[in-house]
């Protein structure tokens with residue numbers, strides 16, 4: 001079996017606030033193997049970013065983190081921020097939605113790349129320069145020799161995001177986390193960035209966690225999928241398997257919102273309402289208030305957490321009935337949702 005690079009076990013994150021405790025992540029477990037692309041999908045506020053900030057050791061120090069995150073043999077949970085700096089960049093790196101989070105407007109991108117490369121290893125300036133130009137080429141920046149001298153504002157949004165990707169992979173991390181890296185970009189540029197990430201995976205073997213609220217983006221790039229809702233994993237599996245045989249109504253709803261070849265003549269469905277507040281969490285399945293298949297019993301207890309060993313995991317009380325439903329994709333249409 002391929003080497004496991006990242007092992008997340010029963011990860012929970014709470015934020016104490018003046019109004020109460022926000023339970024942002026509640027018992028998330030998964031593995032990431034070498035070269036794998038894992039898609040994490042869910043609406044805004046479902047705990048995707050917090051999960052990954054916990055993995056990176058980048059949460060504010062008010063956060064209460066429990067469970068375990070292992071990068072190789074190193075445990076991340078409970079480390080001091082200074083100890084994480086060594087792991088970050090070298091073994092694991094992150095691309096944020098807004099490129100300017102990672103770029104400094106007052107330095108050329110070449111200078112920033114060289115500094116990033118030299119922060120983690122001894123390398124002569126001219127060698128680092130050559131490596132920086134290679135990186136710009138790898139991420140698809142035209143005329144990388146000239147662009148080395150440009151400032152971040154001289155790049156378009158899409159090109160700037162490529163520079164950020166170059167910075168993130170500068171030290172050949174084993175794991176690259178991309179948190180909605182294409183959300184702010186138009187569709188054509190999105191596709192180019194996804195191509196770039198695919199190429200990096202092919203050429204460097206880096207494992208990628210790709211976070212998005214748009215399940216459609218993951219088709220064709222992810223190997224495995226984690227669907228998150230209200231701080232939990234509610235469905236996981238190989239992507240083809242989940243797309244062909246979705247079993248959690250939330251996943252079915254997200255799939256219904258993707259325009260696709262097989263949606264001819266079928267209306268796109270949409271899940272009504274919004275994810276719950278994670279402050280005062282009620283009893284029962286947290287998706288039940290929005291679920292067209294919810295029964296009264298769904299309000300009694302929350303479905304069991306999906307463990308890391310699950311091949312195709314589903315957190316739903318009605319999974320047995322759903323598996324035998326022939327046209328489960330129309331459950332959201334039947335109740336009149338448009």
Ligand SMILES: Nc1ncnc2c1ncn2[C@@H]1O[C@H](COP(=O)(O)OP(=O)(O)O)[C@@H](O)[C@H]1O
Nearest residue numbers: 015022024043044045046047048049050051278
């Ligand atoms: N620093 C923080 N303090 C308090 N609550 C936070 C903090 N960061 C995130 N949250 C809350 O945690 C929940 C999950 O957020 P997040 O992981 O950013 O969602 P996503 O990335 O899926 O949109 C949200 O309810 C959000 O408001």
Ligand SMILES: [Mg+2]
Nearest residue numbers: 048049050179
């Ligand atoms: Mg987010």
